[in-house]
Amino acid sequence: MVQYQSELDGAFAALADPTRRAILQRLGRGSASVSELAEPFEMSLTGLKKHVQVLEDAELVTTVKVGRVRRCSLGPQKLDDVQRWIEDHRQTLEDRLDRFAELLDRTQGQEK
Amino acid sequence: MVQYQSELDGAFAALADPTRRAILQRLGRGSASVSELAEPFEMSLTGLKKHVQVLEDAELVTTVKVGRVRRCSLGPQKLDDVQRWIEDHRQTLEDRLDRFAELLDRTQGQEK
DNA sequence: CTGATACTGAACCATTTAGTTCAGCATAGC
DNA sequence: GCTATGCTGAACTAAATGGTTCAGTATCAG
Numbered sequence: 543m544v545q546y547q548s549e550l551d552g553a554f555a556a557l558a559d560p561t562r563r564a565i566l567q568r569l570g571r572g573s574a575s576v577s578e579l580a581e582p583f584e585m586s587l588t589g590l591k592k593h594v595q596v597l598e599d600a601e602l603v604t605t606v607k608v609g610r611v612r613r614c615s616l617g618p619q620k621l622d623d624v625q626r627w628i629e630d631h632r633q634t635l636e637d638r639l640d641r642f643a644e645l646l647d648r649t650q651g652q653e654k
Numbered sequence: 655m656v657q658y659q660s661e662l663d664g665a666f667a668a669l670a671d672p673t674r675r676a677i678l679q680r681l682g683r684g685s686a687s688v689s690e691l692a693e694p695f696e697m698s699l700t701g702l703k704k705h706v707q708v709l710e711d712a713e714l715v716t717t718v719k720v721g722r723v724r725r726c727s728l729g730p731q732k733l734d735d736v737q738r739w740i741e742d743h744r745q746t747l748e749d750r751l752d753r754f755a756e757l758l759d760r761t762q763g764q765e766k
Numbered sequence: 767c768t769g770a771t772a773c774t775g776a777a778c779c780a781t782t783t784a785g786t787t788c789a790g791c792a793t794a795g796c
Numbered sequence: 797g798c799t800a801t802g803c804t805g806a807a808c809t810a811a812a813t814g815g816t817t818c819a820g821t822a823t824c825a826g
Contacts, residue, residue, distance in 0.1 A: 551670055558666035559784085577802060587803075589785050596783095610793045610802045671814085689772065699773075701815050708813095722772045722823045 556600035561585070562593050566602060566616065573615040668712035673697070674705050678714060678728065685727040 556562055565579055580590040594614055597603035604617035668674055677691055692702040706726055709715035716729035 550675070551672060554666050554670035555783095558663055558670055560663060561784095563662070575802080585784095586786065588787080588805090591803075592784075607803090610791095612803065667813095673814090687772080697814095698816065700775090700817080703773075704814075719773090722821095724773065 552600040553602065556596050556602055559593065559596075561590075562597055565590075565593060565597060565614075569603065569614060569616045573613050575611045575613060579614060664712040665714060668708050668714055671705065671708075673702075674709055677702075677705060677709060677726075681715065681726060681728045685725050687723045687725060691726060 557566075561583060564582075568574060568579060568582075576591050576594060577587065579594065580587050583590055594603060594605065594612075598605055598617070601618050602616070603614055605612050605614045607613075669678075673695060676694075680686060680691060680694075688703050688706060689699065691706065692699050695702055706715060706717065710717055710729065713730050714728070715726055717724050717726045719725075
């Protein structure tokens with residue numbers, strides 16, 4: 543199994559916010575300016591731009607400044623890392639869940 | 655596409671911490687007590703227990719108290735939700751990445 | 767019963783996060 | 797050139813996070 547660094551931290555943390563997941567969802571339908579991204583949210587432009595910044599730092603979003611407009615798009619395939627981590631751990635998880643049922647049976651009786 | 659709630663928040667946030675991912679990794683090799691989990695970390699028992707609590711709240715870990723020992727195991731398949739979200743979004747991500755290259759070509763020339 | 771073990775809760779602290787407002791700067795359009 | 801637009805930076809705030817210590821409770825072992 544590959545050894546993962548704390549690069550994942552940023553990606554997972556970025557995905558932990560519903561606003562940011564909504565931004566990714568929106569960008570999945572095409573690139574957008576910061577203002578366009580902000581439009582559906584009840585939030586200041588500055589506030590939303592911070593979310594974009596977080597996503598960019600996590601390399602989930604890439605942006606290009608064109609004139610006075612910053613165009614935002616889905617970025618490098620950072621989700622791959624995230625997904626790979628989950629896949630690696632899902633197998634052991636599933637294996638363990640089976641035994642977990644047994645464990646419960648064994649210990650339940652002893653519980654106070 | 656399924657509509658995901660903010661249930662994901664807790665799961666993603668829980669996974670954003672390397673200590674907690676290490677705990678999950680450890681539990682993948684079998685259940686453990688809180689003390690056993692704490693052993694490899696340079697952290698107080700109380701501190702580590704908080705991480706366990708976060709994982710339990712996120713439904714990534716389940717615990718049972720047996721006597722004075724709390725036995726921790728990998729919990730319900732919450733990772734499924736996380737993985738499903740990523741899979742749903744990966745397709746649009748990949749589609750978009752192709753067009754992103756074009757976008758870059760188009761806009762790069764105009765950049766200051 | 768006594769003491770050691772295993773955890774738990776409360777209180778505290780530093781840092782980060784998520785948001786705000788306001789002022790400023792660069793570009794686009796007339 | 798003037799003005800509106802789109803974004804950006806600084807400064808501030810409230811709340812959450814990640815950690816600590818210390819004191820307490822419950823149980824197990826002898």
